[in-house]
Amino acid sequence: MNFRGALTVNTRWIALVFFFLSVNALAEPKTNDIEVAVGWSKPPYVNSADNSGFELDLARHVFAKMGYTFKPIYVPYGRSLSMLKNQKVQAVLTVSDTADVSGISLSDVYIEYQNVAVTLQARDIKLHQPKDLQQYVISAYQTASKNLGQEFALATQKAPLYVELPDQQKQVAMLLNGNVSVVIMDVNIFAHLQALIEPSNQLTPVTVHNLFAPNHYRVGFLNEELRNRFNQALLEVQESAALEELVHKYSMYRDDTLLN
Structure with a gap:
């Protein structure tokens, strides 16, 4: 029997298992804080000056239901996905369906821009x-x-x-x-x-x-379990009074207010 060849194959297999386990562990927050990459200010959705805005507050509500304190990390939009892939953050907001999301688990649509x-x-x-x-x-x-x-x-x-x-x-x-x-x-x-x-x-x-279709955006995760928990918490927020309160707080337009 070629023990050297068998040992080499087993070693590679073990290394591969540890790699995937380490990625999953790094993607899972180690504290109650969850760091999320967010694009720079675009009020009323995001205001980095005081960590406010409709989109930020919505994400804050959803992550709070998951048991996390939302910590936005502001970066140029083009860098947010690379930060997630490099495990610098646990999630990224405002991910378009047209972005390069290989290796990323996308949430359900949580916000639309019109x-x-x-x-x-x-x-x-x-x-x-x-x-x-x-x-x-x-x-x-x-x-x-x-x-x-x-x-x-x-x-x-x-x-x-x-x-x-x-x-x-x-x-x-x-x-x-x-x-x-x-x-x-x-x-x-x-x-x-x-x-x-x-x-x-x-x-x-x-x-x-209203001439254009809305743009749908999702949250990107490396950890699939986090993504699933986010989807469930998002559904709960969408069915609660909290969402309507945010709409009124930021005077957000709804579909029925758009004129043709």
Whole structure:
């Protein structure tokens, strides 16, 4: 019998078992704190200045039901998944279905972002589908032309002027000042930024055009058991009064408030 060959195979098998056990152990929080990678501020979803926001508070509620204290770790969005894969955190928020999630266990959808077109009510602009935008001056968030579908991308090519800006507050100001006809951004981010620019009792009336499908986001885990427990706790929060309280606290738009 070749004992040397058998020993080599067994040693590799044992090493492989210990590798998977170690990954699972590292992915499981060792204390009541759970460190979660979160993208930088995008109020009203995430405000890193005071650890507040609809998305953060929702995650905080869910993890609390699991028995954990939620500890957000703020990083550029592009680094959050690599931090999870390198076991620097136990979870990551705002994971898109289109991201590279090999080796990651994804939760059920816990939040939706809703990109919309916003126009000044006084201009009485009618928009029913993305191609209707092609006759207007448009300002959008960065990468909008790449991720809002082919029909929108074609409309931006035909528009008199189309610009993508990293500063979304500037986008809102351009609309309110009449420098653009349409802005494209998440409906809740728009409402938050308009409230920063204008007094609450003097908000310029706008029309919200719901032209795009919502973006669904999940929480990523390395530990599958954690993922399963998160899903159960999420369901409990969604069925409780806590979710509605958060919606009112942050004045979040709901589907039935979107205008066509």
